[in-house]
Amino acid sequence: MLEGLLTVLALVGVGAVLYVAAAARVIRQYERGVVLRFGRLMGSVRGPGFTMVVPVVDRMHKVNMQIVTMPVPAQDGITRDNVTVRVDAVIYFKVVDPVDAIIRVEDYRFAVSQMAQTSLRSILGKSDLDELLSNREKLNQGLELMMDSPAVEWGVTIDRVEIKDVSLPEGMKRSMARQAEADRERRSRLINADAEFQASKKLAQAAAVMSEQPAALQLRLLQTVVAVAAEKNSTLVLPFPVELLRFLERAGDHHQDQATLQPARTTARTTGSGPGGESSLPAQPSHVKATGTVRRT
Numbered sequence: 001m002l003e004g005l006l007t008v009l010a011l012v013g014v015g016a017v018l019y020v021a022a023a024a025r026v027i028r029q030y031e032r033g034v035v036l037r038f039g040r041l042m043g044s045v046r047g048p049g050f051t052m053v054v055p056v057v058d059r060m061h062k063v064n065m066q067i068v069t070m071p072v073p074a075q076d077g078i079t080r081d082n083v084t085v086r087v088d089a090v091i092y093f094k095v096v097d098p099v100d101a102i103i104r105v106e107d108y109r110f111a112v113s114q115m116a117q118t119s120l121r122s123i124l125g126k127s128d129l130d131e132l133l134s135n136r137e138k139l140n141q142g143l144e145l146m147m148d149s150p151a152v153e154w155g156v157t158i159d160r161v162e163i164k165d166v167s168l169p170e171g172m173k174r175s176m177a178r179q180a181e182a183d184r185e186r187r188s189r190l191i192n193a194d195a196e197f198q199a200s201k202k203l204a205q206a207a208a209v210m211s212e213q214p215a216a217l218q219l220r221l222l223q224t225v226v227a228v229a230a231e232k233n234s235t236l237v238l239p240f241p242v243e244l245l246r247f248l249e250r251a252g253d254h255h256q257d258q259a260t261l262q263p264a265r266t267t268a269r270t271t272g273s274g275p276g277g278e279s280s281l282p283a284q285p286s287h288v289k290a291t292g293t294v295r296r297t
Contacts, residue, residue, distance in 0.1 A: 022055035027062060032098040034061045045098050063098035067159055070109070072116045074167070077124035079132060086167040087124060087132070089143070091116045092159040093151065100155030108154050112147075116161070119146045136163050 026049070027033045033046030037058045046060065053060050074088035093112055095101045101108045123143050124132070132139065140161050148158040168176075210216040 019055065020052075023052045025051050025053055025060055027051060030066045031062045031064055034063060034098050034102045035059070036061070041099065041103065061098075061102050063095055063101055065095055065098070067092055067094045068109070070113060070116070072113070072120060074165075075117055075120050075124070077121050079124060079127055079129050081128050083129045083172060084169060085124065085129070085132065087120060087163060088165055089116070089120055089161060089163045091147070091161050093156050094159060095155055096157050097155030100153070105154040108156055111154060112151060112156060112158075115147055115150060119143055120163075122146070132163075132166055139163060 025033065025046075027046055029048045031048065033051065035042045035046060035053055035058050037054065042058065051060075070091050070093070072089040072091055074086050076084070076086050078084055091112065095108070105111050120143065123139060123146065127139060140163060143163075144158050144161045147161065151158055210220070
């Protein structure tokens with residue numbers, strides 16, 4: 001009798017252990033449990049910790065409440081200005097209502113992924129290429145709003161959407177490179193022209209100052225010579241003022257006239273006049289006297 005009682009107790013204990021093992025569930029801190037009994041939602045959402053369910057009868061779904069990072073596969077699309085691009089993105093979302101995530105949608109992860117791909121292709125067709133390349137923040141916000149509306153019904157909220165990369169055809173890349181080069185060339189020419197304009201103003205002011213003091217031009221010339229000599233060049237090119245050449249030319253003509261008139265005066269004194277003060281030679285033109293004097297000389 002005692003042995004039978006011990007056997008029954010042992011069987012009950014084993015059954016209890018098996019029941020507890022089958023009914024025990026552990027929900028982690030970042031999870032929530034949704035229990036369905038015979039397919040019907042039972043009670044509220046189970047929080048983290050140890051909980052029990054009825055074996056075979058109850059079925060508990062654990063829902064991850066963490067932020068999920070999901071890459072969106074690259075999508076081919078045509079922008080509003082008819083440029084073919086390939087864009088991929090990444091989406092950050094989390095479950096805010098575990099019941100809706102289990103009841104309202106079959107697989108909320110797959111649903112969010114498909115919605116992200118569709119929304120990405122849709123927003124590509126509404127954007128220009130320049131906007132896609134330079135104003136991604138605005139596109140990210142529009143993409144987030146487009147995805148957040150239907151996701152709310154699934155108990156999911158879209159935390160952030162980021163466009164990762166935009167792939168362009170090789171021909172378009174070359175065209176954009178040429179455009180950038182042309183724009184930089186235009187800017188460099190404008191900068192050079194502005195620099196020349198400002199330099200011309202300063203040179204005009206310097207010329208006005210130097211015109212008041214002629215010695216300043218000579219000092220500037222000497223400074224140029226010193227600067228060129230400091231470079232250790234074997235050949236020195238020295239600019240010569242044209243005004244100085246004209247001055248030397250006028251000085252040479254003046255000395256030549258003086259040399260021409262001086263022999264004529266000497267001839268007149270040499271031939272002299274006689275005792276009565278008259279000249280012993282007939283009067284001759286001045287150019288003849290000069291010629292005779294030259295010959296005598």
